Amino acid sequence: MTDAAPDFDAAFGVQLDALMRWRRDVRHFRSDPVPDAEMQALLANVSLAPSVGHAQPWRLVRVRSGERRARLADHVDGQVLAAAERYADPAQRDQYRSLKLHGLREAPEILAVFSDDRPVAGHGLGIATMPEMLRYSTVMAIHGLWLTARARGIGMGWVSIVDPAALAAMLDVPGEWTLIALLCIGYPAQASDTPELEQRGWQAREPLTDRLFER
Amino acid sequence: MTDAAPDFDAAFGVQLDALMRWRRDVRHFRSDPVPDAEMQALLANVSLAPSVGHAQPWRLVRVRSGERRARLADHVDGQVLAAAERYADPAQRDQYRSLKLHGLREAPEILAVFSDDRPVAGHGLGIATMPEMLRYSTVMAIHGLWLTARARGIGMGWVSIVDPAALAAMLDVPGEWTLIALLCIGYPAQASDTPELEQRGWQAREPLTDRLFER
Numbered sequence: 001m002t003d004a005a006p007d008f009d010a011a012f013g014v015q016l017d018a019l020m021r022w023r024r025d026v027r028h029f030r031s032d033p034v035p036d037a038e039m040q041a042l043l044a045n046v047s048l049a050p051s052v053g054h055a056q057p058w059r060l061v062r063v064r065s066g067e068r069r070a071r072l073a074d075h076v077d078g079q080v081l082a083a084a085e086r087y088a089d090p091a092q093r094d095q096y097r098s099l100k101l102h103g104l105r106e107a108p109e110i111l112a113v114f115s116d117d118r119p120v121a122g123h124g125l126g127i128a129t130m131p132e133m134l135r136y137s138t139v140m141a142i143h144g145l146w147l148t149a150r151a152r153g154i155g156m157g158w159v160s161i162v163d164p165a166a167l168a169a170m171l172d173v174p175g176e177w178t179l180i181a182l183l184c185i186g187y188p189a190q191a192s193d194t195p196e197l198e199q200r201g202w203q204a205r206e207p208l209t210d211r212l213f214e215r
Numbered sequence: 216m217t218d219a220a221p222d223f224d225a226a227f228g229v230q231l232d233a234l235m236r237w238r239r240d241v242r243h244f245r246s247d248p249v250p251d252a253e254m255q256a257l258l259a260n261v262s263l264a265p266s267v268g269h270a271q272p273w274r275l276v277r278v279r280s281g282e283r284r285a286r287l288a289d290h291v292d293g294q295v296l297a298a299a300e301r302y303a304d305p306a307q308r309d310q311y312r313s314l315k316l317h318g319l320r321e322a323p324e325i326l327a328v329f330s331d332d333r334p335v336a337g338h339g340l341g342i343a344t345m346p347e348m349l350r351y352s353t354v355m356a357i358h359g360l361w362l363t364a365r366a367r368g369i370g371m372g373w374v375s376i377v378d379p380a381a382l383a384a385m386l387d388v389p390g391e392w393t394l395i396a397l398l399c400i401g402y403p404a405q406a407s408d409t410p411e412l413e414q415r416g417w418q419a420r421e422p423l424t425d426r427l428f429e430r
Contacts, residue, residue: 005237005406005407005408006230006233006234006237007368008230008233008234008365008366008367008368012227012230012234012366013363013366013367015221015223015227015230016231016234016362016363016366017260017263017363018221018223019221019223019227019231020260020263020264020359020363021263022220022221023263023265025265043423043427044423045232045235046423046426047420047422047423048232048235048236048238049235049358050238050240050358050361050373052375053412053417053418054410054412054413054417054418054419054420055418056420056421056426058426059426059428060423060426060427060428061428061429061430062427062428062429062430063429063430064429064430065430068430079343079344082343083343083344086339086343087338087339092338096340099340101341112430121418121421122418123302123307123417123418124301124302125311125314125412125417125418126316126375126376127375128294128297128298128301128376129294129298129375129376129377129378129379130375130376130377130379132350133375135347135351136350136351136354136395139351139354139355139358140354140355140357140358142355143264143265143354143355143358143359144235144358146265147231147362148228148231148232148235150223151223151227151228151231152223152228153222153223158265158267160267160341160342160344160345160348161341161343161344161345162344162345163344164344164345171430172430173428180351191220192220193220195269197268197269197340198269202268202269202338202340203268203269203270203336203337203338203340204269205262205269205271206271206336207262208258208259208261208262208275211261211271211273211274211275212258212275212277213274213275213276213277213388214276214277214278214279215276215277215278215279215280215283215327215386215387
């Protein structure tokens with residue numbers, strides 16, 4: 001049974017723009033928990049994401065064990081230290097080291113998102129030449145989760161300074177799953193319409209005109 | 216200068232859910248053009264997408280040449296035919312062949328989206344261990360574009376049955392750009408809250424409970 005198609009008005013469009021402008025990669029979280037009903041509402045929206053061949057390849061692991069969380073945080077701290085060595089310029093290296101890059105110890109919820117590289121669903125449609133479409137589908141599910149969370153005042157941070165294979169082992173998942181994201185979820189310490197890396201002088205937003213071409 | 220943080224209310228959340236539920240991968244387009252002001256508004260939102268290290272790796276190519284569009288459509292038709300051969304079951308192969316998988320000849324706008332694998336912006340932050348984060352960032356920009364379009368009544372279809380290297384050559388882009396998506400954009404022939412692949416019996420939506428785990 002299908003309801004009538006909604007007609008999104010201009011006021012909604014303005015709010016959607018604001019949602020995108022105020023979505024942030026959050027690294028500073030308040031310590032209060034996200035009510036379970038809120039978490040369930042967030043997670044329910046994942047099913048609405050687009051996926052190649054309707055394969056729905058996302059696999060979500062909610063990390064409930066404090067011991068596992070501590071191991072994840074220690075792992076990321078090690079990777080962050082190692083990555084600092086890539087910066088030959090001492091000033092840039094110092095700046096990098098001064099950045100807070102994750103909230104894995106404070107965020108009330110930790111979610112690891114994997115993508116199934118060999119899902120039964122979808123029957124292979126759309127991945128003959130671009131098997132990476134499965135992982136891209138999972139990425140869109142994460143982006144939808146991010147926007148849904150922000151609309152409810154909940155912040156999310158995507159931690160990518162990880163060894164994906166090490167995380168898969170730590171979380172004891174099937175071999176055909178590839179780690180896409182390690183996510184911190186909780187109420188943000190503050191709101192902003194400016195990325196933290198821009199506030200901290202690491203990288204400014206650049207004009208779209210530099211990224212738009214015609215052929 | 217930062218405005219006060221918006222407070223998204225429950226009514227907005229309901230509309231956002233509806234937006235996600237009524238976003239579709241569109242293959243049937245009306246022939247009327249998308250006004251250029253609408254295209255510019257859509258494209259402007261791309262800059263709001265999250266990106267690793269704030270690297271903004273998306274590179275958009277708007278295809279204006281009819282000759283290039285025809286070559287793209289011919290290429291995809293060839294790939295679709297070849298992919299049919301992967302289905303050993305004749306009934307499934309026939310069903311696959313009966314699906315309309317792209318609107319490259321009818322959609323008023325064609326956009327090819329690439330990701331720069333070696334961007335200057337971002338200074339390498341967040342990609343020491345997961346260089347694929349650059350491509351994932353570009354995928355999120357596409358998903359944001361998709362939602363923004365649907366909020367304006369504009370449909371989008373993501374065509375992935377392509378040889379990415381062949382498309383890069385056809386569109387004459389720099390070697391460090393990787394094709395992420397070939398997009399058809401225009402007003403959809405109809406609205407639906409059910410994926411076309413589900414309507415056509417290819418693949419149903421499956422419950423999130425099958426995809427949610429705890430550790």
